[in-house]
Amino acid sequence: MLHTARAALAARGSSPRTHEGVLREFGRLFIITGELPEELGKDLSVVRSLRERCDYAPMYEANREEAVDALRKATIFVEAVAKTLKMRIT
Numbered sequence: 001m002l003h004t005a006r007a008a009l010a011a012r013g014s015s016p017r018t019h020e021g022v023l024r025e026f027g028r029l030f031i032i033t034g035e036l037p038e039e040l041g042k043d044l045s046v047v048r049s050l051r052e053r054c055d056y057a058p059m060y061e062a063n064r065e066e067a068v069d070a071l072r073k074a075t076i077f078v079e080a081v082a083k084t085l086k087m088r089i090t
């Protein structure tokens with residue numbers, strides 16, 4: 001999702017350097033404008049938080065339900081962004 005958001009931002013001439021910057025810019029350029037639904041911005045934030053917990057929190061492992069939910073959200077996110085930007089997914 002992060003790479004998809006970065007690609008979408010690059011298509012608009014924006015290249016934030018941090019994950020937080022990606023979230024902010026994605027919200028500003030795609031969510032606040034109504035080009036993409038608010039739910040996608042929330043999902044991007046939720047999945048980012050889960051990834052950070054898995055990567056950096058000692059002894060934390062995502063359970064199957066969290067992983068399946070993150071995958072579902074990622075699929076919807078990538079498809080919606082690709083459709084909005086008329087990109088081909090391969």
